[in-house]
Structures are given as C-alpha cells and as structure tokens.
Amino acid sequence: MAAGDKHLVEALLYTEARLLDRKQFDDWCALFTEDAYYWVPLRPEQSQPDKELSIIYDDIDMMRVRVHWLKHPKNHAQAIPSRTVHYVSNVLVESFDDERQEYRVSSALQVAEYRKDIQTVYSGSCEHLLRAADGELKIAAKRVDLINSQAVLGPISVPL
Numbered sequence: 001m002a003a004g005d006k007h008l009v010e011a012l013l014y015t016e017a018r019l020l021d022r023k024q025f026d027d028w029c030a031l032f033t034e035d036a037y038y039w040v041p042l043r044p045e046q047s048q049p050d051k052e053l054s055i056i057y058d059d060i061d062m063m064r065v066r067v068h069w070l071k072h073p074k075n076h077a078q079a080i081p082s083r084t085v086h087y088v089s090n091v092l093v094e095s096f097d098d099e100r101q102e103y104r105v106s107s108a109l110q111v112a113e114y115r116k117d118i119q120t121v122y123s124g125s126c127e128h129l130l131r132a133a134d135g136e137l138k139i140a141a142k143r144v145d146l147i148n149s150q151a152v153l154g155p156i157s158v159p160l
Helices: 005-021 025-030 059-070
Strands: 032-041 054-059 085-097 102-114 119-135 138-146
Touching: 005 025, 005 085, 005 102, 005 119, 005 138, 025 059, 032 059, 054 059, 102 138
Parallel strands: 032 138
Antiparallel strands: 032 054, 085 102, 102 119, 119 138
C-alpha cells in the first residue's frame, strides 16, 4: 500500500457520507462497482448474507431501485424528506490485496436522521471492500453492523 492510499480511502468514505447527506443518491450509487453489494446483517456474527435474514442486502440493481423510490415524489416514507448527518471515524485500512487491487477497510459510523419531528440515531461499525480500477477507487462491498441490529427497529428509509 502506497503512503497516500490511506488518504484516498478516507476521502472516498467521507465523500460517500457527504453525498448521502446532500441526497445525491445517484452519485452515491456511482461510487459502487457493478458487482457491488450493500449489506446490513441482522446479527453481527453473520458471515453469509444469502443464508439468513438480513435487514438490507442489495446488489447494485436493487440499490438503484431503492434510490429510484427514495427520490419518487409519491414516496410516502419521504413525504417530508429526512435530513441526515453521517459521521465516519476510526478509518483503518485492514489489508490490501495487491493482485486484486482491493482494500479491506473498517470504520465506525453514526447516522443521525431527522424526519417528522423525530431524531433517530443509528450507530455501528462498517466494513468496506474498495477496489482500484481505471485510476479510481470504487466500493465493491459495504457492510454495516448496527449495534442494535437485533432490537425492534423502525423503518430505515435512508441509506446508512
């Protein structure tokens, strides 16, 4: 891993957070590779998203569908749009696969959402798989382990 790579990794994670907070959801999807997935497991010890129930498990096509409905004017859940702040911290490059040009990155995440006079806070740890291709870094996988994933959760209407 080159010396400036950690800076590029952090910049990608911070850019992702900024795009979500600004509701630039199409630009957010563009950060992902075509084979990417976005996963919020129900249990922290889950190792395979397709073997157990998950809170969210989307491939890139399903992410685009979610974004389409998130922006749709008749989306009841966002009739009064959410305002969010995504906090990303403790970014650590766990490993780099030189052959695949992939970084495994861990971070802490907190998302504050304000909608319909209610503020909800989601906290958890993230794992990103970032892939370098054609001179840019893209998200090949994102996993968010919520600290309260097994609690009764209200509808999660915005990407974490």
